[in-house]
Amino acid sequence: MFGYEFLTRDKNGILEIEGCNSLDLLKEYGSPLYVMNESDIINRCTQIRENHIEKHGGFAVYASKAFSNKAMYRLIKSQGLGIDVVSGGEMYTAKSVDFPMENVVFHGNNKSPQEIEMAIEYGVGRVIIDNFYDVENVIRISNEKKKKTGVMVRVAPGVEGDTHDFIKTGHEDSKFGFSLNDGSLEKAVEMLLKAEYVNFRGIHAHVGSQLLENEVFKKEVSVLAKLYRKLTDMFNIEINEINLGGGFGIFYTESDTRLDVSYFTDLMNSEVDREFKENGLKRPMIIIEPGRWVVGEAGVTLYTVGAIKNIEGVRKYISVDGGMTDNPRPPLYGAEYLAVAIENADREEENVTVAGKCCESGDILINKISLPERKSGDHIGILSTGAYNYSMSSNYNRLPKPAVVMVKEGTSRLIVKRETYEDIIRNDI
Ligand SMILES: Cc1ncc(COP(=O)(O)O)c(C=O)c1O
Known part of the structure; x- marks a missing residue:
């Protein structure tokens, strides 16, 4: 049917x-x-494991905002994927089923200090730094707790997905992430690199949701590879991870195409191979964050x-x-x-x-x-x-x-x- x-x-x-x-x-x-x-969800997790984790040595976190409850976190845990959470409530639910917190990515454009404290206490693997409020809170709270916190920094890559305005996120005028054009990103990375209890793991971008064309990921990788070159030179560092976000589209009506995950992940992986090589950089590990496509x-x-x-x-x-x-x-x-x-x-x-x-x-x-x-x-x-x-x-x-x-x-x-x-x-x- x-x-x-x-x-x-x-x-x-x-x-x-x-x-x-x-x-x-x-x-x-x-x-x-x-x-x-459940069988469909398991089948999709298997596809992600085979096509991205096993084939390319990447990692995948399920964007749990798409469908979040204890049973779903248990299922994702059993499938060997991580999760993306965007609030204390999602984090708490994950913790309540003993989700491995090192495989949790914590997002949000307005995380409260209490939520950041919770993430650090729980041992969340990657806090995504969205703005200077996050920079200050993460540095302060991880110092207070003397607990090393893994972070990635979110950028608005200026790349637009062809989707509804409300689910576009990667364009310049977005509430999410640092701009690439005003020096704020470089300043944030500098502050994080200097902090004793922060482990800077890489850059994150998410260009939009319900994307039915993979072309936009090509543009995203191109922008980020140049950015990695710039940060590598500026701070004399090696960056080991890149998070390309989610947004893989699904079939809702007959005007949509039903797409395999490899349609997105093969292109992402080959583009990262190519662009990073061209920029004289080591290939970072790619994290993806599909939500809608999984469920x-x-x-x-x-x-x-x-x-x-x-x-x-x-x-x-x-x-x-x-x-x-x-x-x-x-x-x-x-x-x-x-x-x-x-x-x-x-x-x-x-x-x-x-x-x-x-x-x-x-x-x-x-x-x-x-x-x-x-x-x-x-x-x-x-x-x-x-x-x-x-x-x-x-x-x-x-x-x-x-x-x-x-x-x-x-x-x-x-x-x-x-x-x-x-x-x-x-x-x-
Ligand atoms: C940062 C981030 N990652 C992943 C997703 C998941 O998007 P999707 O469910 O379209 O895959 C979203 C959605 O809003 C997001 O903001």
């Missing part, structure tokens, strides 16, 4: 996800429901259709029991998704708008899609919802967050419980 090999139909025409009957999942765990295909296509959100409103000659709304609370991406960036009918898929198709239940006109999950006629009580599954859905979910309108289940070879297990109304008022005084 749309190239998702794990989506099939049983003999009654019911949608199966990795061999699990969707209606049975809804009966067991309730609606709406996030379903994550995005593995997710299907199951919903129950409730109210149906047909505005003759205008449009037909089918409303589901979730919405922008479990998937804010359509209102936030105009993200587009495909959906499928779970049952009664042989009914005649019609164009509909899939609306959420929140009290916002903008709470539309899919603006226009052709689906077999849906009646109240029927179900749909929205595809490729594994990344930035559960992790971006909210309790707007006091909607409890759905449960999350992992499915694997015909079996399912609950990994995040459905919230209750009691959970909703838990912190109210």
Whole structure:
């Protein structure tokens, strides 16, 4: 189905996800429901290991902002990858499952001193220095604790990914990283090199997300290789690591291409080989940080259709029991998704708008899609919802967050419980 090999139909025409009957999942765990295909995630981690770690001696950290919870950190740990975290909350969750903290990369454009202290105490392997606030806090806190902290410095490489403005990060006018044009980066590196308890490991850049062309990584490597030459000469150092970020795109709709990780990693590795050689430098170890690519296509959100409103000659709304609370991406960036009918898929198709239940006109999950006629009580599954859905979910309108289940070879297990109304008022005084 749309190239998702794990989506099939049983003999009654019911949608199966990795061999699990969707209606049975809804009966067991309730609606709406996030379903994550564990086999797909494992397969992708294997691809990353084979194509980048084993083939090229690189390292990979899963950008856990895409889908973050204890089960996911356990899974990534079992797959031998590291993680990228961007907050005390993500760090704490990782620590709670004994994630090897030396394989954690800590990002963020506004880390609090408390978060930096936590990272240093936990022994996080690489703190990504985003600005002078980080420089000062990391130097001060690592001195106080007399604990050596590994750091990489984030730059805005002035390279633009062809993606939505809100998920572009590498361009000059970005809130992330040091500019390459005003001497601030060199100043930061100098301060870090002088600090007794800091280990400068290299430079980081992330050019954007949902990138479907690898060309942008070529430009990124070219900019960074020149920068490595400059820093090497300026400070008489050897830099051993480079972090090229994530951003590998996935299939959401038929206008997207489904890409193997090697499409990105082969080019990154060959460009680093070539550019560093040309600049007379030793080849650094390449770290990558894919998030969406690891989990995005593995997710299907199951919903129950409730109210149906047909505005003759205008449009037909089918409303589901979730919405922008479990998937804010359509209102936030105009993200587009495909959906499928779970049952009664042989009914005649019609164009509909899939609306959420929140009290916002903008709470539309899919603006226009052709689906077999849906009646109240029927179900749909929205595809490729594994990344930035559960992790971006909210309790707007006091909607409890759905449960999350992992499915694997015909079996399912609950990994995040459905919230209750009691959970909703838990912190109210
Ligand atoms: C620094 C950094 N690394 C990695 C990622 C992961 O991006 P993606 O999920 O598109 O791979 C992001 C996303 O925002 C990021 O900011």
